[in-house]
Amino acid sequence: MRVSFCQMLLTGAIMINLVVLYYVSRTQQQMLKHKVPGKATSRKLAVSRVTGITVLIREFEDFENWVVGVVQSFLKQRPDQPIVVVADKLPYPPLDLPNKQNIQVVLLKASPDHPYYVTRPEFYINTEYTLLVPDGVQLDSTQQLDHLLQEFEANKGKVQMVAAPIQNGETFHCLNLRVSLKEWTAVYQLSPAQVCDAIDGDAVVLLRTEDLFNFSQPMTRPLLTSLFVQSSLHGWKVKMAENVVFSSYHRSLFMSAHNRWKADINTKARLSQLFKDFGVKHVVQPNGKEQWYGCNKDTPRCFRTVHDDTPEYLYENRWTPPCCLKALRETTKYVINILESSGVRYWLEGGTLLGAVRHQDIIPWDYDVDLGIYLDDVENCEFLRSLDSGSVVDENGYVWEKAVEGDFYRVQYSESNHLHVDLWPFYARDGIMTKNTWMDHKQDMEFPEHFLKPLVPIQFAGITALAPNNHRRFLELKFGEGVIENPEYPNPARKKLERKD
Numbered sequence: 094m095r096v097s098f099c100q101m102l103l104t105g106a107i108m109i110n111l112v113v114l115y116y117v118s119r120t121q122q123q124m125l126k127h128k129v130p131g132k133a134t135s136r137k138l139a140v141s142r143v144t145g146i147t148v149l150i151r152e153f154e155d156f157e158n159w160v161v162g163v164v165q166s167f168l169k170q171r172p173d174q175p176i177v178v179v180a181d182k183l184p185y186p187p188l189d190l191p192n193k194q195n196i197q198v199v200l201l202k203a204s205p206d207h208p209y210y211v212t213r214p215e216f217y218i219n220t221e222y223t224l225l226v227p228d229g230v231q232l233d234s235t236q237q238l239d240h241l242l243q244e245f246e247a248n249k250g251k252v253q254m255v256a257a258p259i260q261n262g263e264t265f266h267c268l269n270l271r272v273s274l275k276e277w278t279a280v281y282q283l284s285p286a287q288v289c290d291a292i293d294g295d296a297v298v299l300l301r302t303e304d305l306f307n308f309s310q311p312m313t314r315p316l317l318t319s320l321f322v323q324s325s326l327h328g329w330k331v332k333m334a335e336n337v338v339f340s341s342y343h344r345s346l347f348m349s350a351h352n353r354w355k356a357d358i359n360t361k362a363r364l365s366q367l368f369k370d371f372g373v374k375h376v377v378q379p380n381g382k383e384q385w386y387g388c389n390k391d392t393p394r395c396f397r398t399v400h401d402d403t404p405e406y407l408y409e410n411r412w413t414p415p416c417c418l419k420a421l422r423e424t425t426k427y428v429i430n431i432l433e434s435s436g437v438r439y440w441l442e443g444g445t446l447l448g449a450v451r452h453q454d455i456i457p458w459d460y461d462v463d464l465g466i467y468l469d470d471v472e473n474c475e476f477l478r479s480l481d482s483g484s485v486v487d488e489n490g491y492v493w494e495k496a497v498e499g500d501f502y503r504v505q506y507s508e509s510n511h512l513h514v515d516l517w518p519f520y521a522r523d524g525i526m527t528k529n530t531w532m533d534h535k536q537d538m539e540f541p542e543h544f545l546k547p548l549v550p551i552q553f554a555g556i557t558a559l560a561p562n563n564h565r566r567f568l569e570l571k572f573g574e575g576v577i578e579n580p581e582y583p584n585p586a587r588k589k590l591e592r593k594d
Contacts, residue, residue, distance in 0.1 A: 142302060145220040146238055147175040152316050153228035154359065155184045157352050159342055164190055166231035171238075179214050179312055201312060215306040223305050225298040225316060229341045230259055240337045241299045252288055253304055253329040254320075256296040257337040264294035267333055268379060270325045276457070277374040277387070277414050279322060287333045291321035293379060297339050298331070313370065314363045322371060375415040387416025390490055390507040394420075396460070402534075402583035404460050412458040420512045421455055422554040425462045427491060428504050428514045429558055435474040438467045440548055441560045442517060443536050443571065449553040450564050450577055458582060458590075461513055468518035468528070477502055477516070499530030536571035 148167055153160050160178060167174045168191065178188065178198045190196050199214045210216045222242065232238070237257070245255045258265035267289035269282045281291065292298075296317065305311050305320075313319040321331070347353040365386055368376065374387030374395070388395045395414040396404050406413065432439045441449050442463040448456035455462065471477045476485055476493040480502060484494035492505040502516040519526040527539045544561040551560040561567040568576055582590045 142219055142221045146222045146224050147177060147218045147220045148224050148226050149177050150226050151179045154356055157347055159229045160188055163230055170232050170235045177214055177217050218302050222299055223302045227295055229346055230339050233340055237337055241334055244334050245299055248332050252332040254298055254300040254331040255334050256292045256298045256331050257334040257339055259295045260338050260340045266293040268293050272322055272325050274372055275411050277372055279373050280377040281379045283379045288330050290325045313367055319367055385416050387414050388510055390510055392509055394510050394512045399460060401587045403587040407588045413460060417512055418455055420506045421462055424506050424514050425554055426556050437470040437474050440465045441558055446560055447568055449551050453552040454554050463515050465517050465519050468520040501530055540570060
């Protein structure tokens with residue numbers, strides 16, 4: 094029997110398809126073997142989980158830890174207890190963990206020859222719940238886990254986490270936490286309640302595995318700080334567990350001064366990096382102490398050169414970073430003090446005056462401060478009269494310079510940080526205030542001198558400054574009717590202010 098050419102082609106195509114199907118099936122089996130989800134549904138991991146708790150140990154130091162002891166204490170009570178130890182890279186010295194199938198070590202920074210799923214702790218957790226356990230904690234009784242689970246179930250729908258204290262811990266308090274990404278801030282306050290937004294102090298925390306790994310950064314350290322910042326943005330709550338206390342090993346960690354120093358340095362560095370990654374630049378602690386993680390005199394400002402009057406943070410749906418507002422306030426107070434002591438007449442100009450009238454402060458999304466000055470008074474100020482020959486750095490580190498954009502002056506926060514106050518020299522001509530340099534802004538215009546006679550005091554950025562009289566008429570002349578009541582971003586054609594803001 095002769096076989097035609099077409100039959101040979103058909104037979105070859107069938108054999109190729111069979112080979113392809115074989116390898117596809119084999120690949121899928123390998124993926125299932127390693128718990129790799131096939132397809133995400135509603136941005137959630139498609140992993141089938143069973144009732145139970147997996148212990149996750151993330152918060153420990155390589156150079157000194159009790160991770161092995163923590164693991165052994167849980168295995169003593171529950172030999173089949175699933176435990177996952179998560180580290181950025183392979184711990185050194187190595188962890189002498191039991192070689193058991195229910196003990197897994199997951200490295201977040203794996204070797205480039207490894208598949209991606211080995212860096213994902215969620216692929217190694219098959220239980221409905223995860224218990225976050227810090228270093229040095231030991232399990233005394235299985236009833237502790239049972240009580241935590243019962244507490245969680247009893248409050249399901251009201252809270253998303255349950256936290257238990259660690260014996261001999263320094264603090265364990267409930268906190269209210271307000272995180273505003275728009276304002277780059279996190280504000281903590283003590284709460285007398287048992288249900289709150291965050292916990293102050295070391296704690297063991299129980300939550301649903303699916304909830305934990307639907308956070309954008311579930312394993313960022315310090316772990317609990319990261320966890321509560323993210324959960325507060327979802328409006329989630331944590332409950333302080335009743336009558337459940339975990340004990341710690343009798344020997345304290347970091348016995349040597351050197352190791353205590355290393356641990357402290359690491360904690361501060363991680364905290365700083367966490368807030369940097371989350372875009373939080375101002376933190377207010379429960380005791381009122383402020384921590385700043387943004388720019389200062391020794392660093393560049395937090396945003397790049399502004400284009401089209403629209404700074405980059407507006408495109409991120411954020412307002413001016415609080416460290417920048419702080420620097421602008423400091424520079425403004427300093428400049429105004431110099432002008433007043435030198436006999437230079439000045440007034441709040443443009444959007445700066447608008448902020449004073451609306452907020453008694455800088456507009457929350459503004460990026461500089463504008464002051465008008467009398468050109469005739471420039472010679473009264475030693476810093477201004479010498480600027481034709483270049484810039485001057487004064488004894489407090491502020492930089493006074495002639496602006497390259499035109500005939501006006503600029504005072505920068507520092508040589509590194511170019512947040513600034515602009516000084517616009519006006520002079521009177523036939524009763525009209527005018528100047529030599531005009532910018533491409535609608536509000537940059539001439540105006541009658543009678544608005545400056547007299548200048549009147551106004552509260553601005555924590556001081557009493559001077560401003561044109563009849564604020565409303567002056568502002569509506571420059572910006573249009575209703576400008577005080579109807580705030581808008583500097584360039585609505587590029588970015589409009591949503592009224593819910």
